[in-house]
Amino acid sequence: MSEPVRVGVVGMGTVGSGVVRVLSQSADHIARQAGRPIVVEQVVVGDTGKPRGVPVPGNPISADLATVSDNPAISVAAMLVGGLEPARSITLELLRKGKDVVTANKALLAEHGPELFGVAREMGRSIAFEAAVAGGIPIVAAIAECLAANRIESIRGILNGTSNFILTRMEEDGSDYAEVLALAQAEGYAEADPAMDVDGTDATQKLAILAHLAFGVWVPWGQIPRVGLETIDQELLRFADELGYRIRVVADASRADRTLAMRVGPTLVRKGTPLAETRGAFNAVSVVGDAVGPMFFHGLGAGQMPTASAVVADIIDTVVGRAAITFQTTGMLEADPPAAPLAGGGSSRYLLRLQVTDRPGVMADLTSVLGSEGISIASVIQHQTAAGSTAVPLVIMTHTCEAAAIARAVAALDRQAAVQAATSCLPVLDD
Amino acid sequence: MSEPVRVGVVGMGTVGSGVVRVLSQSADHIARQAGRPIVVEQVVVGDTGKPRGVPVPGNPISADLATVSDNPAISVAAMLVGGLEPARSITLELLRKGKDVVTANKALLAEHGPELFGVAREMGRSIAFEAAVAGGIPIVAAIAECLAANRIESIRGILNGTSNFILTRMEEDGSDYAEVLALAQAEGYAEADPAMDVDGTDATQKLAILAHLAFGVWVPWGQIPRVGLETIDQELLRFADELGYRIRVVADASRADRTLAMRVGPTLVRKGTPLAETRGAFNAVSVVGDAVGPMFFHGLGAGQMPTASAVVADIIDTVVGRAAITFQTTGMLEADPPAAPLAGGGSSRYLLRLQVTDRPGVMADLTSVLGSEGISIASVIQHQTAAGSTAVPLVIMTHTCEAAAIARAVAALDRQAAVQAATSCLPVLDD
Numbered sequence: 001m002s003e004p005v006r007v008g009v010v011g012m013g014t015v016g017s018g019v020v021r022v023l024s025q026s027a028d029h030i031a032r033q034a035g036r037p038i039v040v041e042q043v044v045v046g047d048t049g050k051p052r053g054v055p056v057p058g059n060p061i062s063a064d065l066a067t068v069s070d071n072p073a074i075s076v077a078a079m080l081v082g083g084l085e086p087a088r089s090i091t092l093e094l095l096r097k098g099k100d101v102v103t104a105n106k107a108l109l110a111e112h113g114p115e116l117f118g119v120a121r122e123m124g125r126s127i128a129f130e131a132a133v134a135g136g137i138p139i140v141a142a143i144a145e146c147l148a149a150n151r152i153e154s155i156r157g158i159l160n161g162t163s164n165f166i167l168t169r170m171e172e173d174g175s176d177y178a179e180v181l182a183l184a185q186a187e188g189y190a191e192a193d194p195a196m197d198v199d200g201t202d203a204t205q206k207l208a209i210l211a212h213l214a215f216g217v218w219v220p221w222g223q224i225p226r227v228g229l230e231t232i233d234q235e236l237l238r239f240a241d242e243l244g245y246r247i248r249v250v251a252d253a254s255r256a257d258r259t260l261a262m263r264v265g266p267t268l269v270r271k272g273t274p275l276a277e278t279r280g281a282f283n284a285v286s287v288v289g290d291a292v293g294p295m296f297f298h299g300l301g302a303g304q305m306p307t308a309s310a311v312v313a314d315i316i317d318t319v320v321g322r323a324a325i326t327f328q329t330t331g332m333l334e335a336d337p338p339a340a341p342l343a344g345g346g347s348s349r350y351l352l353r354l355q356v357t358d359r360p361g362v363m364a365d366l367t368s369v370l371g372s373e374g375i376s377i378a379s380v381i382q383h384q385t386a387a388g389s390t391a392v393p394l395v396i397m398t399h400t401c402e403a404a405a406i407a408r409a410v411a412a413l414d415r416q417a418a419v420q421a422a423t424s425c426l427p428v429l430d431d
Numbered sequence: 432m433s434e435p436v437r438v439g440v441v442g443m444g445t446v447g448s449g450v451v452r453v454l455s456q457s458a459d460h461i462a463r464q465a466g467r468p469i470v471v472e473q474v475v476v477g478d479t480g481k482p483r484g485v486p487v488p489g490n491p492i493s494a495d496l497a498t499v500s501d502n503p504a505i506s507v508a509a510m511l512v513g514g515l516e517p518a519r520s521i522t523l524e525l526l527r528k529g530k531d532v533v534t535a536n537k538a539l540l541a542e543h544g545p546e547l548f549g550v551a552r553e554m555g556r557s558i559a560f561e562a563a564v565a566g567g568i569p570i571v572a573a574i575a576e577c578l579a580a581n582r583i584e585s586i587r588g589i590l591n592g593t594s595n596f597i598l599t600r601m602e603e604d605g606s607d608y609a610e611v612l613a614l615a616q617a618e619g620y621a622e623a624d625p626a627m628d629v630d631g632t633d634a635t636q637k638l639a640i641l642a643h644l645a646f647g648v649w650v651p652w653g654q655i656p657r658v659g660l661e662t663i664d665q666e667l668l669r670f671a672d673e674l675g676y677r678i679r680v681v682a683d684a685s686r687a688d689r690t691l692a693m694r695v696g697p698t699l700v701r702k703g704t705p706l707a708e709t710r711g712a713f714n715a716v717s718v719v720g721d722a723v724g725p726m727f728f729h730g731l732g733a734g735q736m737p738t739a740s741a742v743v744a745d746i747i748d749t750v751v752g753r754a755a756i757t758f759q760t761t762g763m764l765e766a767d768p769p770a771a772p773l774a775g776g777g778s779s780r781y782l783l784r785l786q787v788t789d790r791p792g793v794m795a796d797l798t799s800v801l802g803s804e805g806i807s808i809a810s811v812i813q814h815q816t817a818a819g820s821t822a823v824p825l826v827i828m829t830h831t832c833e834a835a836a837i838a839r840a841v842a843a844l845d846r847q848a849a850v851q852a853a854t855s856c857l858p859v860l861d862d
Contacts, residue, residue, distance in 0.1 A: 022580055022722050032647075033579040035760055130577070136723035138569075138577030145753070146561070146569030148464040149453050149743030216463075274729065277708070291453050292567035292740035298705065298727040309722035312580030320760050322576070322753050329466055329751050 005034070005319045006041035008068030008099070010090055011080035012052055012061075015104050015131070016043075018308030019078055023315075034316045041074050042067045046081075065090060069097040076318050078311055079103045088112050095119045095127075100323065102314040104131035104307055107196070110205035110221045113212075117333040126327035128314035133206040134159055134283045136306030137299040138313070143213045143287065144330045150289025152214040154254035156429070157285035158278050159206040161302040162197035163229045163249045165189045167266075168279045171237055171246060177230060189281055199228040200249065200264045207251040207264055214287075215253065215260055218333060227265030236353055236424060239381060239395045240268050243351070246276040250429065254346055261346025261403070268351050268428040274298065275429070349378065349428040350406050352396040354413060355421040358385050362418045366394070369416065373409040375401045391420045397428070436465070436750045437472035439499030439530070441521055442511035443483055443492075446535050446562070447474075449739030450509055454746075465747045472505050473498045477512075496521060500528040507749050509742055510534045519543050526550045526558075531754065533745040535562035535738055538627070541636035541652045544643075548764040557758035559745035564637040565590055565714045567737030568730040569744070574644045574718065575761045581720025583645040585685035587860070588716035589709050590637040592733040593628035594660045594680045596620045598697075599710045602668055602677060608661060620712055630659040631680065631695045638682040638695055645718075646684065646691055649764060658696030667784055667855060670812060670826045671699050674782070677707040681860065685777055692777025692834070699782050699859040705729065706860070780809065780859040781837050783827040785844060786852040789816050793849045797825070800847065804840040806832045822851045828859070 007023070009016055023030065023040055031037040043061045045052075052061075060067070068077055077099040081087040087108045094101050096119065103109070109116065109132055120127045130140045134157065143152065158164050162184060169180045181198070184190035196202045201221075208221040232247055240247050250267040253260060269276040274296045278284040283301025288294050300306035317323040356362050367377060381395040398406070410425050438454070440447055451471055454461065462468040474492045476483075483492075491498070499508055508530040512518040518539045525532050527550065534540070540547065540563055551558045561571045565588065574583065589595050593615060600611045612629070615621035627633045632652075639652040663678055671678050681698035684691060700707040705727045709715040714732025719725050731737035748754040787793050798808060812826040829837070841856050 018722075026580065026582060026721070029582055030580060032762075033760060136720075136726065138573055141572065141577050142569055145748065146572050146744050147740065148747045149457065149461060149740050151457060151460055272708070274705075274708075277703070277705075289567075289740060290457070291449075291736040291743075293731045293737055295567065296727075296729040298729075300724045305722040306724055309578065309580050309720060312722075313577050316579045316760075317576065320756050322756050325751050325753050325756075329464060329747075331463075 002036035004037040004039045005075060006039055006073045007315060008042045008044065008071065008074045008077040009040055009080065010044045010065065010068060010077055010094070011082070012043055012045045013080065013082065014304045015307045015311065016078070016080040017052060018304035019080065019311045022305070022308045022312045030312065030316065034319045036319070038315060038319060042071060044068050065093060069093050069099065074099065076100045076102065076315055078315060079105065080311070081105070082107070084108060084111055088116070091116055092119055095123050095125050098123060098125065100126045100318045102128045102311055102318060104129070104311055106132040106202070106205045106209060110208050113209070114218070114333045120327070121334070126318060126323045127332070128318055128323040128327070129209070130314050131307050131310035133209055134285055135161075135299070135301040135303065136309045137283055137285060137297045137301060138310070139210065139285045139297055140213065142295070142297065143210060144326055147287065147289050147292060147295070150291045152255075153288040153290060154252070155207075155210050155214055155285065155287050156250055156252045156254070156275065157207070157210070158248055158275060158283055159203040159251045159285070159301065160197050160249060161281035161283055161300070162190045162194060163203070164278065164283070165281045166198070166229060167232065167247060167249065170232070170234065174234060176234065177232065198230060200226040203249060203251045204264045207253055207262065211253040211260065211262060212333065213330060215255070217260060219262060225263040225265070229266065231424060232266050235393055239353060239393070240351070242381065243268070243379070243397060244271055245269060245428070246271055247426065248275055248278065250275060256346045263427070266426050268426050270430050273429070273431060347400050347402050349400050349430070350398045351426045351428055352398070352410070352413075353424040354394045354396070354419055355391045356394050357390060357418040357420060358392045359418070363394070365416060365418060366413060369412045370396070370398065370409050373401070373405045375399070375405055375409055433467035435468040435470045436506060437470055437504045438746060439473045439475065439502065439505045439508040440471055440511065441475045441496065441499060441508055441525070442513070443474055443476045444511065444513065445735045446738045446742065447509070447511040448483060449735035450511065450742045453736070453739045453743045461743065461747065465750045467750070469746060469750060473502060475499050496524060500524050500530065505530065507531045507533065507746055509746060510536065511742070512536070513538070515539060515542055519547070522547055523550055526554050526556050529554060529556065531557045531749045533559045533742055533749060535560070535742055537563040537633070537636045537640060541639050544640075545649070545764045551758070552765070557749060557754045558763070559749055559754040559758070560640070561745050562738050562741035564640055565716055566592075566730070566732040566734065567740045568714055568716060568728045568732060569741070570641065570716045570728055571644065573726070573728065574641060575757055578718065578720050578723060578726070581722045584719040584721060585683070586641050586645055586716065586718050587681055587683045587685070587706065588641070589679055589706060589714055590634040590682045590716070590732065591628050591680060592712035592714055592731070593621045593625060594634070595709065595714070596712045597629070597660060598663065598678060598680065601663070601665065605665060607665065608663065629661060631657040634680060634682045635695045638684055638693065642684040642691070642693060643764065644761060646686070648691060650693060656694040656696070660697065662855060663697050666824055667857075670784060670824070671782070673812065674699070674810070674828060675702055676700060676859070677702055678857065679706055679709065681706065687777045694858070697857050699857050701861050704860070704862065778831050778833050780831050780861070781829045782857045782859055783829070783841070783844070784855040785825045785827070785850055786822045787825050788821060788849040788851060789823045790849070794825070796847060796849060797844060800843045801827070801829070801840050804832070804836045806830070806836055806840055
């Protein structure tokens with residue numbers, strides 16, 4: 001067998017520790033897969049005094065990045081520091097010193113992708129990032145390689161395990177958002193600061209990366225319409241259930257004519273469909289290709305070992321030379337990627353939940369607002385009011401209409417005197 | 432952009448026509464993916480007089496294999512002839528003339544894999560075969576590349592679309608096997624000769640290939656225990672439903688201690704689990720890896736365009752150089768693959784359906800047969816008998832036991848005077 005490949009691991013948080021663990025506990029298996037042993041030569045951390053859950057047998061730990069970047073024995077670096085800085089500077093330094101980089105940091109790629117991929121290209125190095133999207137699910141390879149013969153028509157995924165965990169617990173336990181969030185934090189399914197997960201940022205960054213691979217466009221993630229999880233309450237979950245749906249945070253990028261409709265946010269998905277049956281911390285991605293038809297992938301989208309599985313697969317790909325080829329063929333963020341033909345959000349059926357004053361004539365006033373936008377109504381639910389309550393929930397399911405039309409209609413509804421709270425508006429996926 | 436790569440297509444049946452169609456209708460897209468155009472230089476068919484559904488624009492059709500094998504302009508050949516001969520001879524000739532080969536022919540690989548991969552290796556060529564297993568689902572790439580960091584614990588799949596189509600139609604329509612088979616043939620979901628599909632041969636050959644990739648062993652497909660679909664009737668489907676299960680033909684390869692348990696056949700799968708919800712002509716594969724945990728893939732496992740999607744992805748992989756690397760790293764069927772440590776079938780819960788004489792003491796006699804094999808009973812169903820019937824169905828769900836023990840017990844049960852027909856025995860998957 002050939003000489004070992006020596007790897008530097010930068011960052012020893014949850015994922016970094018998992019990578020060191022997988023490389024160590026499956027060393028023989030991985031050596032067979034790569035045709036040569038892969039050994040961790042050096043670990044770099046921010047604070048060498050901090051206790052680590054995983055031993056790094058025989059390998060020095062240093063706080064000095066130069067122990068990896070300036071080490072001629074190391075050819076591949078796993079850059080597993082989260083956030084934007086110092087992750088960006090570290091990645092640039094590794095690339096400029098000639099290292100191939102493997103990373104799980106989707107925020108970094110979504111924010112600084114054009115710069116990082118540009119430097120990698122300039123230096124003749126590769127960046128592999130399977131772990132950045134949907135953890136252990138090989139969705140990057142699927143789109144970039146396995147479905148390469150297809151023009152992709154849509155990508156729809158549950159890409160954030162934390163928000164899916166919260167939603168399914170709300171659905172199963174009947175608990176409120178705040179309550180379940182606290183539980184998720186206690187059980188380790190949500191960060192102390194869960195903002196990026198629950199406001200949709202994390203899923204949106206992942207969608208920007210997948211859309212680039214699938215459609216060749218680069219949509220800065222901040223331009224993608226995004227709705228957070230905190231807008232969902234038990235009443236909405238119950239109405240969805242009554243209508244035959246569940247609520248999931250869906251990241252959606254779909255071709256419509258010559259434009260691309262993208263959005264991330266709570267969505268009604270019909271019970272029994274794969275996205276509706278994706279529960280807890282699992283991720284799922286549904287891809288439709290013009291030749292292959294509908295493909296569905298389901299697996300653990302986060303967590304130490306599933307993410308480490310993807311990082312180590314990328315290390316192997318880099319070692320054997322596949323990553324360099326794929327980096328070149330996908331042309332990740334080459335100069336002037338086509339301007340994003342981002343549509344207004346496409347068209348969909350929508351569920352509206354209004355809180356309205358219970359008086360005669362209200363229904364006619366409100367439905368005429370929809371009518372004036374050309375939106376027709378598929379079904380309405382209004383249950384009998386509890387005695388003494390003045391506001392009643394009114395739920396309307398529309399037929400298919402344009403995202404722009406429903407947005408105007410919701411704004412007009414919320415200006416009506418009879419509407420007592422902001423109207424909830426969720427798109428509906430039936431297949 | 433670089434010079435075009437010239438491809439030979441050998442065989443213009445359903446899949447071959449699909450490949451020519453995809454390469455032609457998505458030519459620009461595929462050229463971007465491969466970094467250069469991919470053009471069909473020559474098509475070879477058995478009978479040039481036969482009408483073709485797909486035009487081959489500007490490309491000659493010949494019945495002479497030498498127009499591909501001896502054509503120095505052609506570097507990659509898609510070998511899309513089914514069956515064993517002349518597919519084997521054609522493949523050997525293509526490899527010996529220095530062509531890289533892409534194929535969808537699982538029977539060929541399962542039967543002659545060691546010979547073909549050996550010649551490919553000798554000639555420094557590659558064989559890519561994503562399309563041979565589960566059509567458009569990229570399960571070969573997933574196991575060979577994306578999950579390379581994992582020791583695979585189990586692979587469980589619905590790998591034959593024809594038998595799954597028949598089973599779900601029997602389930603939904605209440606029709607008998609023979610009736611649905613005739614319908615499937617009329618609708619094009621089953622071949623005129625469906626034997627290889629319904630007797631489990633096709634799924635078993637695919638399982639042999641996946642097991643080699645996942646576990647490194649080579650089990651000749653004829654050694655894998657295999658049960659056909661014709662053993663399933665409406666009564667079994669109804670009992671399964673009553674117990675909360677569906678019946679699917681599952682191809683199963685699972686590690687147990689230091690051995691591998693493999694089998695293909697009708698299996699009870701709990702309702703709501705992904706395999707149970709796989710319907711019609713869809714395929715599905717569930718893979719458990721030690722790091723990634725459970726992964727699930729679902730998509731169209733056969734048909735012209737899904738299969739062509741996989742063949743063209745393999746052609747692209749071959750053109751860009753990934754296929755050559757993967758062919759080398761997976762060491763497909765290198766000399767002396769480890770002897771298969773094939774276990775007796777592992778352990779499982781089982782459903783037994785007996786047709787018994789309705790007389791006092793029968794239940795005690797039969798359950799004591801199970802007891803003497805150390806098999807304990809989880810539940811029993813015996814419904815009230817229709818007046819005048821002498822045989823009644825008795826259904827027993829066991830706790831987990833060894834495959835060898837249940838096989839002995841079934842043989843002993845079938846020797847009992849009170850047992851009037853061969854006992855049905857199906858393993859049960861609860862997760």
